Amino acid sequence: MALYVQKFGGTSVGSVERIKAVAEKVKGFRDAGHQVVVVVSAMSGETNRLIGLANDINDEPTPREMDMLVSTGEQVTISLLTMALHKLGVPATSYTGSQVGIMTDSAHTKARIQRIETEDMRQDLDDGQVAVVAGFQGVDEEGNITTLGRGGSDTTGVALAAALNADECQIYTDVDGVYTTDPRVCSRAQRLDTITVEEMLELASLGSKVLQIRAVEFAGKYNVPLRVLSSFQDGPGTLIVADSDKDEDSMEEPLISGIAFTANEAKLTLLNTPDVPGVASKILGPIADANIEIDMIVQNVAPAGDYTDFTFTVAKGDYKQTLKILEEQVLPALGEGEVKGDDKIAKVSLVGVGMRSHAGVASKMFRVLSEENINIRMVSTSEIKISVVVDEKHMELAVRALHQAFGLDKDDIESE
């Protein structure tokens, strides 16, 4: 007998029929003798409907009232799913975040879980009940309803799994696992059986939006085995493991676990700026003040040593504003230099814990791209990741070439 926490997102409970299908799935686990806690999101579209109502009334609703409003979305789902379980003869009880005792701080709309009171739920499980818990929400010490921010249902699932010391937290979604890269771009992409928390974090932040970063961090921190799998088809999904677990299991670590990419960034360069201490903060300070997030940063010092080229990337949506700040605030402050920008770029990243122990990943990456006549505009590296910026038009070609060259194509590892 195992204890599973199973989280189903908005698409998985998006209609009466899908809620019934989720109930069937849960019943299967319970019939096999397992204890099950189910965490659900609001039915897809419901949260946006509620936000629309709020915005029609007040363009700046207070966070407390927003939480009061949107938390009804999950409350509807838990009751409907519990009714569906009852219909199948499965004893079940629904709980709001408040009722289950998910205690958070008071940072409405982005609250952090502080502790979970598991006693009642544990009793229910021991009594043979399925506990159906509203994701995404909690309650502060004063009894105010809080929410964990969008996508927070994943966090609820992992936090409950940690608090209950569950055998596995299963995140059901509309994909059947984590892939080596996006199958829409590379038809030979394949599902990974396992991936480390660290790799998952790099892939998630780079645009493989299977799981919320915060939930993965949480799983890593509390050592919760986390599995991503499909609501709509059977299959083992992808197990996200602590780094140590993976190192032990597989003798021959693949160099690269996956390739992430995004065309949603833009690049800005300040040419010929004086290379004096504090120049970077003079450039980036006004941008940070405008709440614009910066991703990659590269600085090259000119051979002569007096001047430097400073390049960084921002989200494409922030491109024009950033350009304006550089021209109107930064350049005058620096006294000299020139601004260049390019919003037709893409970032392609190789991710893998195997990189740590293998030299030559970067040089192989550059060679593969060069053979395809793809120019590299920027490079940035971390311990388990190498990212390059290329022209946007080369993005898909780069992904496919690297996917093959690093042995990720389906036929290279196994035939399915």
Next chain:
Amino acid sequence: MALYVQKFGGTSVGSVERIKAVAEKVKGFRDAGHQVVVVVSAMSGETNRLIGLANDINDEPTPREMDMLVSTGEQVTISLLTMALHKLGVPATSYTGSQVGIMTDSAHTKARIQRIETEDMRQDLDDGQVAVVAGFQGVDEEGNITTLGRGGSDTTGVALAAALNADECQIYTDVDGVYTTDPRVCSRAQRLDTITVEEMLELASLGSKVLQIRAVEFAGKYNVPLRVLSSFQDGPGTLIVADSDKDEDSMEEPLISGIAFTANEAKLTLLNTPDVPGVASKILGPIADANIEIDMIVQNVAPAGDYTDFTFTVAKGDYKQTLKILEEQVLPALGEGEVKGDDKIAKVSLVGVGMRSHAGVASKMFRVLSEENINIRMVSTSEIKISVVVDEKHMELAVRALHQAFGLDKDDIESE
């Protein structure tokens, strides 16, 4: 400075525009220096939408899960109304039934309020806040969400007014008060300035569905001044007062306060049944067992004394089933007799506390109907009410003739 509890029903908060209008109305009272607690229902249509979802999933949902589900309706409204108040610069806080401390028993879907914890709300009011409370819902001792049954928001309003010792509980609805009879049937019907709790109870149970009976009873029991008024137009509405208050105020009591009527009943008669002890329970027992509610009952003993005619009314929807029970169960048990039925009837009732001290109301009623050639099929009386059953086709004529004869027509009392 007065403390008002104001309750707005589903139609009054049925759209974003109407929620904004309610906020304006509340602001007006607060600007005039009053303290305000607002109780709201779910937006019209929302509760039925939720029940529809439930029924698509489980034809017999458990009451606990139904309460979990439908209680979200009011939670949406309280947050939206609070946002609308904020938009107008009015400080306000929303509360679910659970948060405000409306403690009920555990009879899900028809829970009874046991106590209300008013401390937090009192503090809010003293701080200048408007408290916006979800109607219709509470919480039991174990923290389960309960509901008071449909229309229970009126009860929430009255209970809060009693607990806070409010100066008045104002029930905003889509009519501008309680009328002497339905203006759609009698164009000369007029709004009553005051009506007693007792009269209101008789009128409500007879089909003048302005207020929930339970809320009126509650108001009478706890001596809460209750006012019915329109959400959509200004006006004093109708004040529902304790009987003693009214007696003191008006020297010359009108005989009749209002005329209720319904065409939603059917009449059944057992002719020539043996007049022996226990015959009534033999007749009504099987009907009660089928959960059919009986309204009027009349029994005539034949002159010879051995046989009796037994007549009663049921809701029109129960007519066929009742007829079947009489023919298949009751007649065989009695051994002799005959069943007759008529579902083309109407009940017309005069209501007024003035009736107590004035003889002759019944005889005047019968004379008026006789002058219109309306046959009376049944009569039933209580201390402040006389009801007659007439043919359905005569209902409107009877109402208009009685309305005029008892001095209720607009021009007879005042010109508006």
